[in-house]
Amino acid sequence: MEFPPCPASLKCIQHFLKLAQEHDNRDVVISYWARLYALQVGLKASTQSAEDTKLLLAIMDWLEQMKKTHADNEALTNDIAAQAHIENYALKLFLYADKQDREENFGKNVVKAYYSSGVLYDILLTFGELSEEALHNRKYAKYKAAYIHNCLKNGETPIPGPFPDDEEVEGTDDNEASGSNGSAAAPPTPPSVDSAAPKEPEETQPTLPPTPSPPAPHITPPTAEEVLNNPNKLPSPPVEEEKPGGFEPYVPNAQPNAAAYQPIIPVAGVHITPDQMITAQKYCKYAGSALNYDDVKTAIENLQKALKLLSTGSE
Template identity: 75%
Template sequence: MEFPPCPPSLKSIQHFLKLAQEHDTRDVVIAYWARLYALQVGLKASTQTGEETKLLLGIMDWLEQMKKQYAENEAITNEVAAQAHIENYALKLFLYADKQDREENFGKNVVKAFYSSGVLYDILQTFGELSEEALHNRKYAKWKAAYIHNCLKNGETPIPGPLPDDDDEAELEGENANASADTSPEDAGAVAPAPYQPDPDAQQPAPSSPTTSGVVPPTAEEVLNNPNKLPSPPVDEEKPGGFVPYVPTAQPNPATAATIYQPIVPVAGVQITPDQMITAQKYCKYAGSALNYDDVKTAIENLQKALKLLSTGSE
């Protein structure tokens, strides 16, 4: 479908529309939710000019067509499955870019991978507030995209991995992180702040040494063209040289832990409907996606929801 051009007044949704266009033939789920989020942002920003209305109506028509065409695709019709799909995709792309960065394989492909990951985390706001880990990944990905882009533009060699903390940069962190949301790698101009560190006392892993295998890493285009090429999140033995996901430092409350692990007693004679069975399967899928990036708490919560639904017939 041909869409009307995006007017300058809706520049804030251009990067979502561009990501959707790149995924039209690669991953229809990403394309669908990228345009849906662009529509939500566009409706808020619109001044109701003719050009704006024409574009927004075109996006609406496309979304309706896709929803009918892919009525059997749960990742389009159900928000739980969609959120799990996009979170998993964003994380895998983020880890790919972070691995290339730490191995000093700098280039436009890494910039694009980091930036696309940040845009995907923006799109996840469709489903509500982002988790602390997602907020960290989004901010770090956009910062890295702008930082590497500026280094290459100025003929400088980027520093792999996180930079040392700096008080002055930390003060600019929020402002520059917000600005990067409306700045593509092609026109990024501000100096990027230091990445957000949830635990300031935690030591960052040392950057891994440049690869000597001679194997040329896949480009961001190749990765986006074939999502199956995206690497899986690193296993334990790989983590020392890769990105360390955020892990909350607070210890769990014993009372809360007891509630989380409280056994669910099946109710006799419970009849599970087909719709309830589908919902339980979605909770299990979401739990599996959470485990992909060590979010044990979310995995447990969704598995408990599935168990309760299957055991009692109610949520």
């Protein structure tokens, strides 16, 4: 479907529409929720001009058509399934960009992955408030996208990985990545994320510069194009890899209360509905995400919730 051009008055939704367009032939779930979020933001920002109305109506028509065409896709019709799908995709992009960043594989691929991850975390606001992990990843991804893009544009070498204590990231807001702690190692203050990030899709995929300390010879990092076409190609971070700044591993202060971890005995005849199965999968996914950052406490809590739901049929 051809959409009318985005008027200047709706510039705030351009990056959501761009992400949707890039995924039209890759992932209809991402396209659907990106345009739905663009519509929600656009309705609030609209000046009710003819150009605004024409674009917003076209988006509405497309969303209605997709919902009918993909009525059997739970990630389009069920909020819990949709949230899990988008969170998983955003986290994979974030971990890919973070890994390449730490290995000093700087280039437009990393900028694109960081920026797309940040936009996906914006889209997750459709389902309510973001978790602390998602808020941190969102801010960090946007900041690093702007910072690396700025360095490449100015012919400078970016500082790999997180900055000390994430002070620069904590000082940014959602729309503008800025900040410096005054130390000599601090990066230059980048412009706003929207202005610093690439404005148009790249027609050709740039080649990543060689890594100073390359991984094992048989491992070739995927390009951003491969990542977006097939998220399963994203590498998982090794256990010993440094976690993104701002997260502290969970260290228990005392022995856990044994009573709190008594096994849950399944109740005979319990019937688990499809919605409850999706909710249990969500808890397991949250537990996996928590373990990526050594947050054992949160992982245990979510696994306990999943076990209770599957064993008793109630949360």
